[in-house]
Amino acid sequence: MRRVIEAVVPARMGVPFRWMLASSWTSNIGDGIALAAGPLLVASQTDSAFLVALAAMLQRLPWLLFGLWAGALADRLDRRRVVVVANLLRAAVVTLLVAVIATGHVSIELVLLAMLLMGTAEVFADTTSQTLLPMLVPTNDLGTGNARLQAGFLTANQLVGPPVGAALFALGTAWPFAVQVVTALLAVLLIARMTLPAVPPPAEPTRVRQDIVDGLRWTWTNPPVRTLALVMLSFNITWAAPWGVLVLYSLDHLHMGPVGYGLLTTSAAVGGLVGTVLYGRLERRFALSTLMKVCLSLEVLFHLVLALTETGWVAMVVLFVFGAYGFVWGTVANTVRHRAVPTRYQGRVGSLYMMSLFGGIVVGNALGGVIAQHWGLTAPFWFGFVGAALTLALVWRQLAHVAHAQAD
Incomplete structure (x- = not known):
């Protein structure tokens, strides 16, 4: 087992990198589950092709609206804290979505609003997350670190998550989103254990x-x-x-x-x-x-x-x-x-x-x-x-x- 761990996450890359990688893989499982469950939820609320397409667009639109702001804040604030707060806010939105589904008050309008809010939180979480790797590993290990992160995305988000999400949705509409909340909170706990080197503040205050x-x-x-x-x-x-x-x-x-x-x-x-x-x-x-x-x-x-x-x-x-x-x-x-x-x-x-x-x-x-x-x-x-x-x-x-x- 130690040999497997050493091959996947070499000790030379440090314990903080292992916490970050574990958090990323855990988060990707939840996101992969939502990748299948989200469209299924939208389709269960409407048969309008326009609204189905709108739901997908609302998750991407925040990148164009808030991407530059998210990048600036990632360079101004404590990066670990930004990731934690953004993921907690995303978990809170999904928790509310689970609540309205479980109580039978879900509607297409609420689902679309949830998609927009989750997409917005994702912008700040993902923009800041991608700044962490260069702070944690030596330059020569950046390729290995990026490969491990990409592998987690491919496996958890693209291969494992979607079929699990579809199966959970078949068991009950709220189940995949409840599991997503659990994975998001676990990812927050993992990233919170990580320590980062300090980023020098700017010489002069800026806006x-x-x-x-x-x-x-x-x-x-x-x-x-x-x-x-x-x-x-x-x-x-x-x-x-x-x-x-x-x-x-x-x-x-x-x-x-x-x-x-x-x-x-x-x-x-x-x-x-x-x-x-x-x-x-x-x-x-x-x-x-x-x-x-x-x-x-x-x-x-x-x-x-x-x-x-x-x-x-x-x-x-x-x-x-x-x-x-x-x-x-x-x-x-x-x-x-x-x-x-x-x-x-x-x-x-x-x-x-x-x-x-x-x-x-x-x-x-x-x-x-x-x-x-x-x-x-x-x-x-x-x-x-x-x-x-x-x-x-x-x-x-x-x-x-x-x-x-x-x-x-």
């Missing part, structure tokens, strides 16, 4: 708006960090355009049926698990710039092959490869950012990256729907292929500087 402007200015004037943010925005647009119509692509173009669509998404998740196993070896053997170039090149090919294929098993292989390189890319991108951004800017720059992520997804989904409506289900994949290829060609030479940038 939040000034901090936001300073963060934007620092990001824009730092070429590697700016380039990585723009790459993330662009590639999320080109990825989300076809991904938003993947279900129709699998049903009407590949004729795989509902089970086949499930196999596509499962293939991606299994590929991600393979990526978790291989990442350590890849990082030791190859430069981060090489990994970035390979992952982005595979992303270009991902769109091209899916645009051309009419065979379900080929699509499953492509989704498997996508899951593997997607995990590697996400880990490398986080590691590069953590290395390149000084501690005092981690919150603000991290929030910009999250806004690039979700902003790109929103724009890409909208474009994908319009493109598919006018030019067919493979058209979004051609859009993704051309857009990703052009972006990669523009940044190819800069990736070496991006991958090995260091904080001042």
Whole structure:
């Protein structure tokens, strides 16, 4: 057992990292449960496609509304305390939701309000959480730390949580959300045990708006960090355009049926698990710039092959490869950012990256729907292929500087 623990969380990374990792994995179980139970709850209250879509949007909208503010506060306040308070507030909202469900007073309006409030708390919790790793582990261990965090997200949030959430919902509408409250409180207890090094206060008192402007200015004037943010925005647009119509692509173009669509998404998740196993070896053997170039090149090919294929098993292989390189890319991108951004800017720059992520997804989904409506289900994949290829060609030479940038 000790050997397993040492392999997963090496002692050299410190006890605080173990507390943070345990908290992250626990929280991801609850979030994964809600990932399935949330849409089921919305669907149980309305058959309106607009309201179902609105519920999903309300959980992402706070990133665009409060992301910059969350980043500034993460850089101003005690980061551990911010994470604890934000997660307690999220637990409180879910507790109230459980209460109204149990008493039979639930309505679509209350569910939508709960989605918005939970999404808002998530912005502050997640923005601040991502600043903790660079404070806890040495620079050389950032890749390992990010890989462990990503593995927890993939396993707990994407694989284990959703089927558990669906099963609990079948037992009783309130059960999955009650379990989510328990996991959130346990995650708070774990993170509260962690100790953080002190962050030096600014030389002069500042205002939040000034901090936001300073963060934007620092990001824009730092070429590697700016380039990585723009790459993330662009590639999320080109990825989300076809991904938003993947279900129709699998049903009407590949004729795989509902089970086949499930196999596509499962293939991606299994590929991600393979990526978790291989990442350590890849990082030791190859430069981060090489990994970035390979992952982005595979992303270009991902769109091209899916645009051309009419065979379900080929699509499953492509989704498997996508899951593997997607995990590697996400880990490398986080590691590069953590290395390149000084501690005092981690919150603000991290929030910009999250806004690039979700902003790109929103724009890409909208474009994908319009493109598919006018030019067919493979058209979004051609859009993704051309857009990703052009972006990669523009940044190819800069990736070496991006991958090995260091904080001042």
